[in-house]
Amino acid sequence: MTSITPTLDAEALPADWRDLLALTKPRVMTLVVFTGLCGLLAAPVRLPLVLAFTAVLCIALGAGAAAALNQWYESDLDAKMKRTANRPLPAGRMDRQTALHFGVGLGAFSVLLMGLATNLLAATILTVSILFYVLVYTVWLKRRTAQNIVIGGAAGAFPPLIGWVAATGDVSALPLLMFALIFLWTPPHFWALSLYIKSDYAAAGVPMLPVTAGIASTRRHVALYTLPMIAVAMAPWALGLTGATYGVGALVLNAVFLVLALRVAASRETDQSLMKPERTLFAYSILYLFIAFALIVADHLLWGRSS
Amino acid sequence: MTEETAEQVRLRQAEHARMLKIRMTRPEDVARQRQRQRSLITALLLGAFVVLVFGISVAQIKLNW
Numbered sequence: 001m002t003s004i005t006p007t008l009d010a011e012a013l014p015a016d017w018r019d020l021l022a023l024t025k026p027r028v029m030t031l032v033v034f035t036g037l038c039g040l041l042a043a044p045v046r047l048p049l050v051l052a053f054t055a056v057l058c059i060a061l062g063a064g065a066a067a068a069l070n071q072w073y074e075s076d077l078d079a080k081m082k083r084t085a086n087r088p089l090p091a092g093r094m095d096r097q098t099a100l101h102f103g104v105g106l107g108a109f110s111v112l113l114m115g116l117a118t119n120l121l122a123a124t125i126l127t128v129s130i131l132f133y134v135l136v137y138t139v140w141l142k143r144r145t146a147q148n149i150v151i152g153g154a155a156g157a158f159p160p161l162i163g164w165v166a167a168t169g170d171v172s173a174l175p176l177l178m179f180a181l182i183f184l185w186t187p188p189h190f191w192a193l194s195l196y197i198k199s200d201y202a203a204a205g206v207p208m209l210p211v212t213a214g215i216a217s218t219r220r221h222v223a224l225y226t227l228p229m230i231a232v233a234m235a236p237w238a239l240g241l242t243g244a245t246y247g248v249g250a251l252v253l254n255a256v257f258l259v260l261a262l263r264v265a266a267s268r269e270t271d272q273s274l275m276k277p278e279r280t281l282f283a284y285s286i287l288y289l290f291i292a293f294a295l296i297v298a299d300h301l302l303w304g305r306s307s
Numbered sequence: 308m309t310e311e312t313a314e315q316v317r318l319r320q321a322e323h324a325r326m327l328k329i330r331m332t333r334p335e336d337v338a339r340q341r342q343r344q345r346s347l348i349t350a351l352l353l354g355a356f357v358v359l360v361f362g363i364s365v366a367q368i369k370l371n372w
Contacts (some may be wrong), residue, residue, distance in 0.1 A: 014333065014341045025317050048370065050362035057359075118361045 015098050019088035022062030023071055023099055024106075031289065032063040032159050035182065039163030039175055039295040042300045047167045049119055059159050060113035062126045066108030066133040066155070070261035072099040080098055080204035083197060086124050118166040125165055129158035143205070146212040149194075150225075153186030154179075161292070174241045174296075177232060181292065184229035188222045188261060189285040195219070195264070196275040196282075215270060222281070223265035230254040233292060246299040253288050253295075 036059035040052055047055065071078065071089055079090035088094040107130050115123035137152030164175035168300045177297045191209055194201055195218055198210040233254050237247030263277040311319070 013338050014345060016341055017345050046310075048366040050366045052360070054359060102329055118369075 011176065015088070015094040019042075019093050019100075020102055022088055023068040023094075023102060025067040026064075029060055029063050030206055031286070032156065033060045034290060035178070035293050036060075036159035036163040038297050039160030040167050041163075041297045042160075042174060042178070043164045043298055044304075045077055045167045047118075049121060052167070054113060054117040055122065056108045059162055060118070060231065061106055061110035061113075062130050064092060065103050065105075065110060065158070065286055066130045068103030068106060069130075069134045070138045070189075073094055073134070075099075077143075077204045077206060081200040082195075083200055094111050103162065112163075113175050114166070114273060116156035120170045121169060122162055122166040125162050127159060129155060129162065132158075132219035140254055144207065146209045148207070149190045149209075150187050153183045153190075156186060173187075173237060175238065177236050177239075177241070178293070178296065180232045180235075181229065182289065184225065185285065185289055187225040188229065188257075189282065189289075191218050191222050191225075192264060192278045192282040192285065195222075195278040197274045219265045223261045226258055226261040230258060241294060242299045243303040246295045249295040250292060256282075256284065257288055 005024050033056060037056050040047065040055060048157040071087055075087075075089035075096060078087050080086035084090065089096060089099055110129070111123050111127050114126050133152070133155035137148065137155050141148040160178035160182070161171065161175045164178075165171060194210050195215060198215070199206070202211045211223060211267040213221075233250050234247075235251060236242040237244075260277065260281040264281050267275070267277050269275050269277075
């Protein structure tokens with residue numbers, strides 16, 4: 001059977017809605033939404049359901065906007081990496097102008113809606129988080145320094161803080177510790193990943209730690225950065241901000257994290273395809289954050305302690 | 308008029324589907340289809356936004372009562 005398939009000019013065609021959705025990195029958004037929701041639920045103030053929903057929606061839209069602007073700026077890098085080459089921009093399914101307009105529009109909308117539905121402080125922190133991710137991490141740090149993920153980790157740490165502030169209107173110790181936990185969790189999480197996709201980063205010229213400092217040094221960094229993360233993860237219990245439900249759970253979660261991080265540190269494997277401890281730590285670190293935040297909320301719902 | 312056999316029906320339907328496929332891969336048709344889908348989604352989102360703003364207004368009024 002003959003088939004006639006005329007060449008479609010992606011630049012001339014309106015973008016498919018599925019590609020616009022892909023631009024928001026829906027999978028990454030899951031963690032953002034979850035941690036934002038946890039910040040909101042751990043707060044001592046109960047928001048009406050519609051306002052709580054709107055706050056979480058705005059956090060999700062803000063994260064989507066930041067992701068779209070990140071892909072708009074990094075389309076050249078994405079094209080060089082296997083993991084990202086099929087994204088809408090590097091794959092040529094969308095023009096850059098559309099991605100820019102979509103990202104700016106979505107970001108502005110999320111901030112305005114947050115301000116209208118909750119309070120000015122939450123809208124301000126949401127703005128800061130979007131700008132931090134786009135300007136500080138994407139534009140400034142990512143291509144320049146191996147510390148990109150250390151400082152840039154702050155961008156992903158804002159959602160629980162925004163959730164809390166949306167509910168209470170102010171900042172206190174627990175949401176700051178939730179922020180700090182994600183901030184300190186980001187380096188071991190990303191370095192575990194970058195160890196087994198080092199060649200991708202090297203091909204794109206991104207100065208991730210395994211590329212600039214080598215695999216052995218990155219392994220040491222993973223173990224080293226796990227220690228302050230554990231300290232911060234235990235702090236809510238130590239400071240009496242949460243009860244034993246979180247404390248005991250966090251103890252177990254952190255013990256497992258430490259063991260997995262030490263296994264990464266002890267490994268001498270250089271073949272990326274055989275780096276099992278790194279893959280295990282990366283997968284576990286996602287689960288770790290989900291459970292740790294769920295425990296904070298469960299503790300609050302059970303004992304109503306957080307303030 | 309003679310009755311079509313099952314095989315003739317299958318062939319005719321296959322040909323029709325093929326012609327439709329060819330038409331749907333023309334750039335102007337793809338563009339129109341995408342625009343239609345985007346318009347529909349925009350309309351649905353706008354509708355949801357109106358409902359949301361209504362809900363926010365009611366909740367704010369109750370909070371500040």
